[in-house]
Amino acid sequence: xxxxxxxxxxxxxxxxxxxxxxxxxxxxxxxxxxxxxxxxxxxxxxxxxxxxxxxxxxxxxxxxxxxxxxxxxxxxxxxxxxxxxxxxxxxxxxxxxxxxxxxxxxxxxxxxxxxxxxxxxxxxxxxxxxxxxxxxxxxxxxxxxxxxxxxxxxxxxxxxxxxxxxxxxxxxxxxxxxxxxxxxxxxxxxxxxxxxxxxxxxxxxxxxxxxxxxxxxxxxxxxxxxxxxxxxxxxxxxxxxxxxxxxxxxxxxxx
Amino acid sequence: xxxxxxxxxxxxxxxxxxxxxxxxxxxxxxxxxxxxxxxxxxxxxxxxxxxxxxxxxxxxxxxxxxxxxxxxxxxxxxxxxxxxxxxxxxxxxxxxxxxxxxxxxxxxxxxxxxxxxxxxxxxxxxxxxxxxxxxxxxxxxxxxxxxxxxxxxxxxxxxxxxxxxxxxxxxxxxxxxxxxxxxxxxxxxxxxxxxxxxxxxxxxxxxxxxxxxxxxxxxxxxxxxxxxxxxxxxxxxxxxxxxxxxxxxxxxxxxxxxxxxxxxxxxxxxxxxxxxxxxxxxxxxxxxxxxxxxxxxxxxxxxxxxxxxxxxxxxxxxxxxxxxxxxxxxxxxxxxxxxxxxxxxxxxxxxxxxxxxxxxxxxxxxxxxxxxxxxxxxxxxxxxxxx
Amino acid sequence: xxxxxxxxxxxxxxxxxxxxxxxxxxxxxxxxxxxxxxxxxxxxxxxxxxxxxxxxxxxxxxxxxxxxxxxxxxxxxxxxxxxxxxxxxxxxxxxxxxxxxxxxxxxxxxxxxxxxxxxxxxxxxxxxxxxxxxxxxxxxxxxxxxxxxxxxxxxxxxxxxxxxxxxxxxxxxxxxxxxxxxxxxxxxxxxxxxxxxxxxxxxxxxxxxxxxxxxxxxxxxxxxxxxxxxxxxxxxxxxxxxxxxxxxxxxxxxxxxxxxxxxxxxxxxxxxxxxxxxxxxxxx
Numbered sequence: 001x002x003x004x005x006x007x008x009x010x011x012x013x014x015x016x017x018x019x020x021x022x023x024x025x026x027x028x029x030x031x032x033x034x035x036x037x038x039x040x041x042x043x044x045x046x047x048x049x050x051x052x053x054x055x056x057x058x059x060x061x062x063x064x065x066x067x068x069x070x071x072x073x074x075x076x077x078x079x080x081x082x083x084x085x086x087x088x089x090x091x092x093x094x095x096x097x098x099x100x101x102x103x104x105x106x107x108x109x110x111x112x113x114x115x116x117x118x119x120x121x122x123x124x125x126x127x128x129x130x131x132x133x134x135x136x137x138x139x140x141x142x143x144x145x146x147x148x149x150x151x152x153x154x155x156x157x158x159x160x161x162x163x164x165x166x167x168x169x170x171x172x173x174x175x176x177x178x179x180x181x182x183x184x185x186x187x188x189x190x191x192x193x194x195x196x197x198x199x200x201x202x203x204x205x206x207x208x209x210x211x212x213x214x215x216x217x218x219x220x221x222x223x224x225x226x227x228x229x230x231x232x233x234x235x236x237x238x239x240x241x242x243x244x245x246x247x248x249x250x251x252x253x254x255x
Numbered sequence: 256x257x258x259x260x261x262x263x264x265x266x267x268x269x270x271x272x273x274x275x276x277x278x279x280x281x282x283x284x285x286x287x288x289x290x291x292x293x294x295x296x297x298x299x300x301x302x303x304x305x306x307x308x309x310x311x312x313x314x315x316x317x318x319x320x321x322x323x324x325x326x327x328x329x330x331x332x333x334x335x336x337x338x339x340x341x342x343x344x345x346x347x348x349x350x351x352x353x354x355x356x357x358x359x360x361x362x363x364x365x366x367x368x369x370x371x372x373x374x375x376x377x378x379x380x381x382x383x384x385x386x387x388x389x390x391x392x393x394x395x396x397x398x399x400x401x402x403x404x405x406x407x408x409x410x411x412x413x414x415x416x417x418x419x420x421x422x423x424x425x426x427x428x429x430x431x432x433x434x435x436x437x438x439x440x441x442x443x444x445x446x447x448x449x450x451x452x453x454x455x456x457x458x459x460x461x462x463x464x465x466x467x468x469x470x471x472x473x474x475x476x477x478x479x480x481x482x483x484x485x486x487x488x489x490x491x492x493x494x495x496x497x498x499x500x501x502x503x504x505x506x507x508x509x510x511x512x513x514x515x516x517x518x519x520x521x522x523x524x525x526x527x528x529x530x531x532x533x534x535x536x537x538x539x540x541x542x543x544x545x546x547x548x549x550x551x552x553x554x555x556x557x558x559x560x561x562x563x564x565x566x567x568x569x570x571x572x573x574x575x576x577x578x579x580x581x582x583x584x585x586x587x588x589x590x591x592x593x594x595x596x597x598x599x600x601x602x603x604x605x606x607x608x609x610x611x612x613x614x615x616x617x618x619x620x621x622x623x624x625x626x627x628x629x630x631x632x633x634x635x636x637x638x639x640x641x642x
Numbered sequence: 643x644x645x646x647x648x649x650x651x652x653x654x655x656x657x658x659x660x661x662x663x664x665x666x667x668x669x670x671x672x673x674x675x676x677x678x679x680x681x682x683x684x685x686x687x688x689x690x691x692x693x694x695x696x697x698x699x700x701x702x703x704x705x706x707x708x709x710x711x712x713x714x715x716x717x718x719x720x721x722x723x724x725x726x727x728x729x730x731x732x733x734x735x736x737x738x739x740x741x742x743x744x745x746x747x748x749x750x751x752x753x754x755x756x757x758x759x760x761x762x763x764x765x766x767x768x769x770x771x772x773x774x775x776x777x778x779x780x781x782x783x784x785x786x787x788x789x790x791x792x793x794x795x796x797x798x799x800x801x802x803x804x805x806x807x808x809x810x811x812x813x814x815x816x817x818x819x820x821x822x823x824x825x826x827x828x829x830x831x832x833x834x835x836x837x838x839x840x841x842x843x844x845x846x847x848x849x850x851x852x853x854x855x856x857x858x859x860x861x862x863x864x865x866x867x868x869x870x871x872x873x874x875x876x877x878x879x880x881x882x883x884x885x886x887x888x889x890x891x892x893x894x895x896x897x898x899x900x901x902x903x904x905x906x907x908x909x910x911x912x913x914x915x916x917x918x919x920x921x922x923x924x925x926x
Contacts, residue, residue: 006731010732018746020758020764020765079656079657094658094662094666098661099661109862112895132664135660237757248745
């Protein structure tokens with residue numbers, strides 16, 4: 001009896017979490033412009049989406065930005081993890097604290113503070129500022145993921161490498177990196193998703209020269225429901241789904 | 256390669272972790288081609304010495320010289336030393352070949368040379384057939400051999416081995432000990448070995464350093480350590496030993512009479528010219544030995560196999576007597592546990608002689624305990640000793 | 643070892659440098675800006691003043707702040723009430739089911755919050771799913787206006803932020819040593835008591851972490867009230883955004899941001915204290 005209640009509870013909450021999304025996806029196939037009632041199955045909104053060059057451009061931009069940010073964040077984040085794990089240096093506390101600050105800060109605080117920085121630096125708002133901001137907020141997540149992986153590594157392996165004549169860079173490239181790779185990849189995927197999802201920070205640091213998808217959708221949805229937006233959201237959700245699955249298997253395999 | 260002079264010199268090396276002293280004033284020399292083992296209980300500091308030699312730790316004070324050069328400040332990747340780790344530490348993502356080739360690749364050796372050397376090393380440890388396997392696919396013994404090959408292929412001046420056989424089962428361990436001795440003959444390099452297994456240490460080493468709480472208690476050949484232990488710790492740590500308390504009655508040069516277990520016995524002290532004579536450790540404890548005089552408390556040590564038993568007829572007095580309370584058949588030998596008249600229990604080991612069953616002692620028999628003259632060891636009583 | 647490694651130097655410099663420039667400096671700028679004066683067209687003039695912080699106490703802002711806090715607190719509470727049992731049950735499932743369950747929670751967690759907020763429109767609309775369901779159940783006779791009210795914003799926040807509460811809660815509950823619960827039972831405590839005296843205090847770090855991840859965004863996620871609340875809703879997040887992009891009063895906006903940061907700092911401190919207490923209870 002108790003089991004059934006528990007399962008029911010889990011089921012209801014899960015339903016609550018997924019229902020709106022399911023509705024969204026279903027409506028993206030609804031052959032009706034504004035009405036919420038079902039008028040028949042169609043894929044014309046997807047077709048319309050495929051023709052909407054503005055949206056497609058924004059989508060491509062977002063993907064490029066996400067890929068670039070994820071890559072840079074993966075590199076810097078991995079180096080940070082290794083520095084934290086292996087080296088003793090003067091800025092250690094700063095590094096650790098900053099990571100924490102970024103992870104915990106509300107997006108809006110990060111957004112405005114970065115905006116002020118860029119204005120102070122005289123940097124025009126656009127791809128560059130978006131890139132720098134995205135890398136910054138993705139960094140800690142990579143570091144945490146890679147650190148977790150590094151902690152599981154046999155400490156003797158690094159000593160064995162040293163014993164056999166390897167210098168720091170060789171230890172990194174031949175021993176640590178290959179063994180930490182699943183963590184690095186997971187970190188990359190995490191960053192990719194975070195970058196695609198970001199709305200608030202991008203809102204403050206974006207410029208007219210580089211349109212990204214979430215902000216485009218934002219300006220569209222303020223005007224209410226639109227069928228193409230349904231289709232677009234459905235597609236984006238599927239992308240997230242794919243990324244989560246890949247990350248899941250990535251981290252699972254090399255256990 | 257400069258082979259003159261000592262291979263390794265530890266000059267007054269001490270090591271503290273925080274304010275916890277781990278090594279105190281270690282001062283010794285190891286010669287080229289020697290097999291030296293650091294033997295002692297866990298926590299005695301033997302692994303720390305190895306790590307200092309490898310370069311993973313720096314001494315808190317003192318200098319370390321390898322091959323004549325001062326390496327105290329040299330990082331591990333620049334020392335002519337290679338380590339075989341206790342848990343092998345093979346790189347799991349590389350094949351056996353790549354593992355063994357690692358050190359050579361770090362030195363930018365040519366590919367052709369690497370191939371030759373790696374296969375030669377693998378042949379030496381009989382693992383050449385498995386060169387494409389990964390460590391995860393190998394058994395413990397096989398991993399051990401690859402770890403050895405990975406170290407020796409670099410032709411180091413010194414090979415450090417940190418309890419490499421402790422994870423193997425008995426038979427495999429025995430087999431590996433033989434292989435290691437063979438390897439040492441072939442390579443001729445210096446071996447520094449760490450273990451807590453006394454038998455292992457004795458069977459392979461030229462010299463053994465018995466350690467306790469950061470100090471080297473005795474550095475000697477295995478036979479010297481076994482037969483002439485410098486102090487109670489060494490005597491007790493290495494093999495079984497019987498300890499008698501006694502008090503000196505009179506002393507005349509190197510021989511003395513003392514009261515042991517209520518009986519007056521004759522004991523020998525100091526070298527008497529015939530090699531295996533009982534003696535009191537010649538160097539540091541000599542002063543203490545010299546101080547032994549009438550009235551001094553002493554400890555008399557006797558190895559079980561050095562005990563000589565005679566049947567004592569009931570009522571017959573004289574000499575140290577006791578009663579056999581237990582016998583333990585060990586295959587090749589028999590252990591006899593004898594309770595002395597004072598209540599003390601001692602252990603005697605005799606060879607089991609199938610042809611003379613009447614020589615067998617049985618439980619309950621009264622026996623007289625004696626020993627071959629000079630085979631006993633006399634030490635000044637240092638007061639209460641931790642067990 | 644005096645080991646000068648180029649790699650090591652590069653790694654350290656790059657990472658510390660990046661974070662110093664893009665995290666430390668901006669936050670310091672925000673802090674500083676709160677104490678300076680607004681200007682045209684420079685945004686900020688280097689004239690120190692406490693005016694901005696004083697203005698925070700002004701009813702014009704303070705009411706908004708209180709409204710936001712109230713809404714955020716309600717959201718956090720609801721998420722906690724719904725999320726805790728969920729995480730608890732999830733943590734007690736078999737490993738295979740647990741993984742599945744986690745995956746089901748992680749997917750909305752990683753889905754763009756904007757999309758999820760947008761998806762609610764179709765549900766909360768006058769002719770949306772919720773009204774249809776309520777009418778179908780006979781609970782209402784004519785459609786209720788939910789969209790473009792504060793209620794919609796409340797639902798929006800709860801919906802979007804629930805996974806953010808569940809995951810830290812789950813992490814904390816999973817670490818709970820079941821033997822402690824057994825020990826409590828063994829000593830005579832009933833289910834209720836065991837929960838309130840053992841489970842709850844020990845999972846407090848998770849509760850605080852989850853609350854942080856819900857409360858702070860609920861104050862600052864301005865697109866939720868924008869999309870679901872219409873023009874009537876003005877929360878702290880919207881307010882700060884307006885200061886920066888509409889009213890151009892950066893120092894004031896910065897001061898409000900600092901306020902948010904202070905709240906975050908207090909919550910982090912609470913978390914840290916709780917975490918230490920829980921760790922002290924665990925055997926070394």
